[in-house]
Amino acid sequence: MTYSRRFNGLSRSGFRSQHGAVTLIVAIVLLALLTITVLTVSRLTTLELKTSANTNRAKEAFHVAQGGLDYGAMKYVEDPSAWTPNGNTTISIPASSATEASVSVTVSGGYATVTGVGESPDQTGSATIEEKYGIVPLIDTGELPPLMAGGNFPPSGSFTIVTNPNGGGDGVPVSAWVKNSTTQGVASWQTCNLDEYLNEGNNATRTKDSTYEWICEQCTCQQADNHLCEAESGVDPADNCSDVVADSCVPDSFENLFGVNVYTDSDACLTARGLSAPDTGVDPTAWTIYRTLGMQYGVECDDLDASTGDMFYSGGAYDGELPLIWIEGDCDIKGKTIGSPDAPFILVVHGDVTANGGTTFYGILFAFTDIYTGTDSDDFGISITGTAKFYGSILVNGDVDLPTGSFTLVYVKSLLENFANSGGKFDSLARFPGSWTDLK
Secondary structure (H helix, E strand, O other): OHHHHHHHHHHHHHHHHHHHHHHHHHHHHHHHHHHHHHHHHHHHHHHHHHHHHHHHHHHHHHHHHHHHHHHHHHHHHHOHHHOOEOEEEEEEOOOOOOOOEEEEEEEEOOEEEEEEEEEOOOOOOEEEEEEEEEEEEOOOOOOOOOEEEOOEOOOOEOOEEEOEOOEOEOOOOEOEEEOEOOOOOOEOOEEEOHHHHHHOHHHHHOOOOOOOOOOOOOOOHHHOOOOOEEHHHOOOHHHHOOOEEEOOOOOOHHHHHHOOOOOOOOHHHHHHOOOOOOOOOOOOOOHHHHHHHHHOOOOOHHHOOOOHHHHHEEOOEEOOOOOEEEEEOOEEOOOOEEOOOOOOEEEEEEOOEEEOOOOEEEEEEEEOOOOOOOOOOOOOOEEEOEOOEEEEEEEEOOOEEOOOEOOEEEOOHHHHHHHHOOOOOOEEEEEOOOOOEEOO
């Protein structure tokens, strides 16, 4: 019995020792695994922090470079003529407290390649990006005729139109560019060049404005010795007057002025103008952008007067805002002087426009119809009677009603060039699609 108790006691003690050893080994293994895990996580965390820091520095450098690119593009659009063609010019960008960009502009082939180089604040990250830019005018008055209509122009009365001498190309005068034109009723109207309007026949003795010679209250084409065209030449000016262009495929008046394609042309008309069919890039809502621009001033028809254009004009030049007033609803401008020789503007009326004797207008008058809206509302137009005088251009994307007009419409190149050549104030920057490149 004594032997048995000793054996059993030794056996239990040995088991306890072995169990403790196993526990110790397991603890050591777990501690080792935990240490390895901590070291691995620490290393991964450090790597992620470094990667994140590098990414942040790369982003900081990229945004600095992009800022330099935008600055270079802005300086280019401000004055494209300041850059030497086929040359590379480095410009300085105003430095902030932490970042600075290097910008170069290379002008070649009528466009600018702008390169921006930026560094992160700690100068460990850098980026170089490049993009090509061109200059596009917001409006183009060079090919505007005195009268442009997307509908019928029925000449009647005894009106005078002074032509755009280069409206159809160098030395090719255009007085009207319309869809169709047939004289109605008794008519004695004439068209002529500005020189004949001012200096020929009885016009030579008429009093001219001391500052703007093209303002002549009593001059008419009828008093000139030479006419481009007159009512007596035939009942249909489309057949007898080279300066009255009747074109069933006349371009859209809105696109011709603002350069935005809002109306789908037929395949036949595109082919007739040497363009590819079908019409692409049409955005029938693009005109609403101009409506928003023109309506922001809150000008109503009754507010129009000789000083309206002054809001765009200060210090001897336009202030950079597109001189556009947009009016929704009918507008009667009878007996008013609207705009001035010093501050002409573009007036768009989305409604019926009426003018008569006593009306004097300086700028571009656009009678805007509903052809882009796809609605069944009225197809608005313009009606002129009496001795109204317009200096600039009249556009309408519908019909023109001239029942008894003896008005005068004088195309004045220098007046319209105020819109196109105001030191680039009305130019827009166009990015070349696909030209943006991340060089580094």
